[in-house]
Amino acid sequence: MTTRKPLIAGNWKMNLNHFEAIKLVQQLAFALGDKDFNKVDVAVLPPFTDLRSVQTLIDGDKLRIVYGAQDLSQHDGGAYTGDVSGVMLAKLGCTYVTVGHSERRQYHGEDEDLVNAKVQAAYRHSLTPILCLGEGLAVRQEGGHIAHSLGQLDGALRKITAEQAKSIVVAYEPVWAIGTGEVATPEDAQEVCGALRVRLAELYDPEVASAVRILYGGSVKSGNIAGIMAQPDVDGALVGGASINAGEFTKICRFSDMPG
Numbered sequence: 001m002t003t004r005k006p007l008i009a010g011n012w013k014m015n016l017n018h019f020e021a022i023k024l025v026q027q028l029a030f031a032l033g034d035k036d037f038n039k040v041d042v043a044v045l046p047p048f049t050d051l052r053s054v055q056t057l058i059d060g061d062k063l064r065i066v067y068g069a070q071d072l073s074q075h076d077g078g079a080y081t082g083d084v085s086g087v088m089l090a091k092l093g094c095t096y097v098t099v100g101h102s103e104r105r106q107y108h109g110e111d112e113d114l115v116n117a118k119v120q121a122a123y124r125h126s127l128t129p130i131l132c133l134g135e136g137l138a139v140r141q142e143g144g145h146i147a148h149s150l151g152q153l154d155g156a157l158r159k160i161t162a163e164q165a166k167s168i169v170v171a172y173e174p175v176w177a178i179g180t181g182e183v184a185t186p187e188d189a190q191e192v193c194g195a196l197r198v199r200l201a202e203l204y205d206p207e208v209a210s211a212v213r214i215l216y217g218g219s220v221k222s223g224n225i226a227g228i229m230a231q232p233d234v235d236g237a238l239v240g241g242a243s244i245n246a247g248e249f250t251k252i253c254r255f256s257d258m259p260g
């Protein structure tokens with residue numbers, strides 16, 4: 001059985017300018033120590049325009065925080081105005097890139113084929129995709145949340161080999177819980193994360209399934225993280241709003257000290 005080191009990733013979304021980005025990373029660096037990093041991997045996912053500042057700080061001071069981007073192009077270069085490629089992100093030292101976030105699916109019409117193409121683009125440049133998926137409210141109310149999430153997983157992993165899949169991070173983010181304060185119960189999170197792991201074993205093998213880190217995302221805060229992290233198939237959190245507050249994010253990274 002593989003032991004999966006928890007991952008707490010902060011998705012800053014379209015917040016913070018590069019000065020504020022530097023301040024937040026410095027605050028995290030001051031607050032978090034070796035003890036924390038031995039227990040948990042901490043990642044920040046700033047907007048593209050903050051990546052260079054964050055890279056300079058993290059690499060220059062050899063901080064143990066890793067960083068990544070919130071999206072990438074399915075193309076590697078060329079006449080694609082406004083796009084940012086995996087080549088560019090790799091050159092900036094990014095470890096992670098989120099793919100298929102519900103806000104991309106909803107506001108930019110990203111469908112299953114595009115999400116799959118972006119997962120492939122991430123692997124072409126040795127970036128680790130954080131594949132986001134999860135159902136909306138209507139699907140949840142009809143009880144279709146598991147089938148919906150598994151369908152999104154299947155679609156995103158087409159043409160992805162077992163060797164590649166082993167390193168993917170999957171983030172279950174029920175859309176109804178994002179930015180609403182409406183957090184899924186720990187049991188809700190476990191139900192879908194557990195089903196995703198079973199599907200990974202079916203698509204690949206048990207070794208892949210036990211290696212993959214599956215995160216929960218949706219209104220994660222210091223007050224609810226401990227209960228979520230206590231679930232056997234939840235290996236971390238993808239944090240939105242609370243990730244741009246240094247105090248809150250630090251407490252989330254120290255989830256084992258928080259009341260359950």
Ligand SMILES: O=C(CO)COP(=O)(O)O
Nearest residue numbers: 011178179218219240241
């Ligand atoms: O979308 C999310 C992370 O990717 C979750 O956002 P909130 O934590 O603000 O609900």
